Amino acid sequence: MTAKVLDGKATKDAIFAELRPRVAALAARGVTPGLGTVLVGDDPGSHAYVKMKHADSAKIGVNSIRRDLPGDVTQDKLEAVIDELNADPACHGYIVQLPLPKHLDPGRVLDRIAPAKDADGLAPVSLGRLVLGEQGALPCTPYGIIELLRRHDVPIAGAQVTVIGRGITVGRTLGLLLTRRSENATVTLCHTGTRDLAAEVRRADIVIAAAGVPGIITPDMVKPGAAVLDVGVSHVEGKLTGDVAPGVAEVAGWLSPNPGGVGPMTRAMLVSNVVEAAERTVAG
Numbered sequence: 001m002t003a004k005v006l007d008g009k010a011t012k013d014a015i016f017a018e019l020r021p022r023v024a025a026l027a028a029r030g031v032t033p034g035l036g037t038v039l040v041g042d043d044p045g046s047h048a049y050v051k052m053k054h055a056d057s058a059k060i061g062v063n064s065i066r067r068d069l070p071g072d073v074t075q076d077k078l079e080a081v082i083d084e085l086n087a088d089p090a091c092h093g094y095i096v097q098l099p100l101p102k103h104l105d106p107g108r109v110l111d112r113i114a115p116a117k118d119a120d121g122l123a124p125v126s127l128g129r130l131v132l133g134e135q136g137a138l139p140c141t142p143y144g145i146i147e148l149l150r151r152h153d154v155p156i157a158g159a160q161v162t163v164i165g166r167g168i169t170v171g172r173t174l175g176l177l178l179t180r181r182s183e184n185a186t187v188t189l190c191h192t193g194t195r196d197l198a199a200e201v202r203r204a205d206i207v208i209a210a211a212g213v214p215g216i217i218t219p220d221m222v223k224p225g226a227a228v229l230d231v232g233v234s235h236v237e238g239k240l241t242g243d244v245a246p247g248v249a250e251v252a253g254w255l256s257p258n259p260g261g262v263g264p265m266t267r268a269m270l271v272s273n274v275v276e277a278a279e280r281t282v283a284g
């Protein structure tokens with residue numbers, strides 16, 4: 001078997017094609033959606049991600065508001081920037097790029113984001129809404145994973161899904177999304193305390209690998225025909241390396257490349273969240 005490719009770049013382009021008329025409809029009402037980013041320090045990966053987010057926004061006519069702060073910024077100064085974006089009517093949604101330097105408290109920062117402007121869906125109010133099944137911005141990577149599966153007709157309802165990684169940006173929130181009534185999947189969330197990872201992966205119809213351990217998912221662990229999504233990001237000898245080992249494409253039914261799979265989908269859903277936030281400001 002050679003797996004079908006879950007192409008995140010092409011799917012992002014399809015989502016952007018759907019967003020463009022919505023942005024035009026907003027423009028007709030005098031509104032240009034604005035995406036804000038708050039970036040602290042000089043981590044090259046974070047800089048690259050933020051740059052890509054603004055390049056994506058420009059492609060569909062979303063304005064960029066960038067706040068780049070030095071790595072030694074104080075908690076108070078960072079929170080003042082959050083307050084400024086909360087008050088800025090041109091900024092419909094914004095994100096604080098994670099991770100933050102160690103001396104800063106990410107919980108306090110996320111808690112300060114106005115819920116209506118939480119474009120990442122990672123602030124406590126948004127996470128609470130997700131748990132309660134209420135409307136709100138969805139975290140971009142899990143949201144992107146579900147869109148990638150849905151748009152490639154990978155069956156989700158009733159599927160056995162094994163998620164590896166319990167971080168808030170991917171694994172834990174993905175578990176919440178997939179177990180909603182609208183998705184109806186059965187989820188096993190694996191982590192460093194999981195006794196037999198191979199067994200948990202072997203029985204899965206869908207495997208989401210977000211461990212950040214290069215090549216942790218090997219071909220012998222994958223059920224033939226399963227969908228395997230590689231979300232892991234590691235750098236081996238300077239090269240981006242995912243969690244999925246070579247040879248899995250020969251066993252899986254679907255496979256997301258890395259790069260080019262879930263990463264672009266994360267960016268697509270961020271822009272989508274911002275357009276939706278802008279639409280909410282003119283609704284009613």
Ligand SMILES: Nc1nc2c(c(=O)[nH]1)N[C@@H](CN(C=O)c1ccc(C(=O)N[C@@H](CCC(=O)O)C(=O)O)cc1)CN2
Nearest residue numbers: 049095096097098099120140169259260261263264266
């Ligand atoms: N505030 C947030 N911080 C972080 C998030 C997040 O969702 N919100 N997720 C990750 C990083 N991330 C978004 O910020 C992200 C990661 C990767 C990509 C991406 O498109 N990757 C490309 C490859 C790029 C490369 O070559 O390095 C791909 O997969 O094709 C986008 C966004 C942690 N922080």
